[in-house]
Amino acid sequence: MQKQEAEIWQILEMVKDPEIPVLSIIDLGIVRSIKITKPSNNLTGSEVCVAVTPTYSACPAVDMINADIKNALLEAGYKNISIEQVLFPAWTTDWMSASGKEKLKKYGIAAPIGKSCNQTAIEELTVICPQCGSDKTKIISAFGSTACKALFQCNNCLEPFDYFKCH
Amino acid sequence: MTTNEIENPLIKYLLHLADNALIIGHRNSEWCGHGPALEQDIALTNIALDQVGQARNFYQYAASLISDLNGEIITEDSLAYLRDSWDFKNCLLAELPNGDWAQTILKQFIVSVYQYYLYQALAQHENEKLAGIAAKSLKELSYHLRWSSDWVLRLGDGTQESKKRMQDAIAILWSYTKEWTDYVDYELNILGESIIAIQKNCEEKITAVFEEAGLTIPQDIWMHKGGKIGKHTEHLGYILSEMQFLQRAYPNVEW
Numbered sequence: 001m002q003k004q005e006a007e008i009w010q011i012l013e014m015v016k017d018p019e020i021p022v023l024s025i026i027d028l029g030i031v032r033s034i035k036i037t038k039p040s041n042n043l044t045g046s047e048v049c050v051a052v053t054p055t056y057s058a059c060p061a062v063d064m065i066n067a068d069i070k071n072a073l074l075e076a077g078y079k080n081i082s083i084e085q086v087l088f089p090a091w092t093t094d095w096m097s098a099s100g101k102e103k104l105k106k107y108g109i110a111a112p113i114g115k116s117c118n119q120t121a122i123e124e125l126t127v128i129c130p131q132c133g134s135d136k137t138k139i140i141s142a143f144g145s146t147a148c149k150a151l152f153q154c155n156n157c158l159e160p161f162d163y164f165k166c167h
Numbered sequence: 168m169t170t171n172e173i174e175n176p177l178i179k180y181l182l183h184l185a186d187n188a189l190i191i192g193h194r195n196s197e198w199c200g201h202g203p204a205l206e207q208d209i210a211l212t213n214i215a216l217d218q219v220g221q222a223r224n225f226y227q228y229a230a231s232l233i234s235d236l237n238g239e240i241i242t243e244d245s246l247a248y249l250r251d252s253w254d255f256k257n258c259l260l261a262e263l264p265n266g267d268w269a270q271t272i273l274k275q276f277i278v279s280v281y282q283y284y285l286y287q288a289l290a291q292h293e294n295e296k297l298a299g300i301a302a303k304s305l306k307e308l309s310y311h312l313r314w315s316s317d318w319v320l321r322l323g324d325g326t327q328e329s330k331k332r333m334q335d336a337i338a339i340l341w342s343y344t345k346e347w348t349d350y351v352d353y354e355l356n357i358l359g360e361s362i363i364a365i366q367k368n369c370e371e372k373i374t375a376v377f378e379e380a381g382l383t384i385p386q387d388i389w390m391h392k393g394g395k396i397g398k399h400t401e402h403l404g405y406i407l408s409e410m411q412f413l414q415r416a417y418p419n420v421e422w
């Protein structure tokens with residue numbers, strides 16, 4: 001049973017955030033628990049419940065992520081899959097994995113800085129440009145192309161870039 | 168459908184929170200493609216999206232409670248799209264037309280202040296589900312409150328024209344602000360003693376931002392109310408007729 005649980009964590013590592021496809025849902029920290037609700041020796045007999053929390057109240061990717069989780073587990077041989085939405089405790093960028101933050105940077109998005117609980121005002125943060133590494137950057141808008149991002153510009157390379165906001 | 172015969176204070180309260188978020192979210196969405204600058208257009212539509220998302224969480228919770236109560240399946244969609252104006256419990260300020268940029272900003276600022284301190288209190292509520300939605304919403308609200316406060320300062324402490332626009336907006340909208348802390352029975356039932364702190368926090372925040380922006384708060388004026396018990400301005404009917412058109416014309420349509 002524990003083996004199955006560990007295997008499911010690995011399978012879900014392959015499910016990507018549809019909006020930032022370099023991040024897996026495990027990197028994002030939105031998979032809160034995996035439970036084998038009815039154990040069985042073969043996969044088709046097992047019942048699996050995956051608890052997922054949304055990043056934002058209005059995250060448009062939620063339905064797609066849920067469908068992707070189901071599909072990934074179906075493909076792996078599981079038949080009885082349920083997905084539970086949990087809202088409490090609310091998702092925070094603190095749950096994003098270190099490797100996730102690294103992947104974000106490589107993808108051209110500056111990773112969230114600091115802890116969400118003692119959040120510094122976004123205007124006062126020093127955000128490093130993911131393009132050239134300069135710290136001479138400025139905020140253009142706290143609201144960006146999706147709910148999770150803010151828009152910055154680099155004064156060194158002059159390129160605009162996204163910053164994944166603390167949450 | 169109607170929810171007016173429901174007496175359960177929690178359901179009424181959830182509908183009140185959901186309706187506030189949905190209606191202000193809808194008003195903000197009207198700015199989509201019309202903002203004064205691309206970044207501000209995106210900011211306001213992001214705020215609209217957050218609000219609609221929060222509304223969904225509250226409606227879903229209310230729908231599950233109503234379904235349990237009535238034994239028939241009620242969904243978030245039936246609550247948003249199939250109730251009439253007398254069934255909506257949002258504050259009147261949320262439904263007022265957007266007006267110019269200054270009125271939109273002032274409206275968003277006032278709404279953000281009340282939602283922020285309200286969710287802050289609700290995040291500690293003994294009802295875990297309600298507390299969970301509030302805690303989630305609060306994170307989003309901190310961005311709304313910062314953005315709208317900055318704009319109140321920018322306009323109030325800006326040019327002669329922007330200051331005049333802001334003061335005009337206050338003259339038009341101020342009489343709709345008291346309703347937020349003029350609590351009705353279902354709110355008192357859920358909020359209890361916490362209303363004292365909420366009210367104090369809201370007043371202090373508004374006073375501080377207005378002072379910094381050099382704006383004057385009107386004193387001793389007559390205040391509107393009624394939205395929380397379903398007595399609305401004519402504007403809500405127009406919003407609903409547009410927002411609900413598809414579900415009413417093509418019941419249960421999905422895409």
Ligand SMILES: [Zn+2]
Nearest residue numbers: 129132154157
């Ligand atoms: Zn750069």
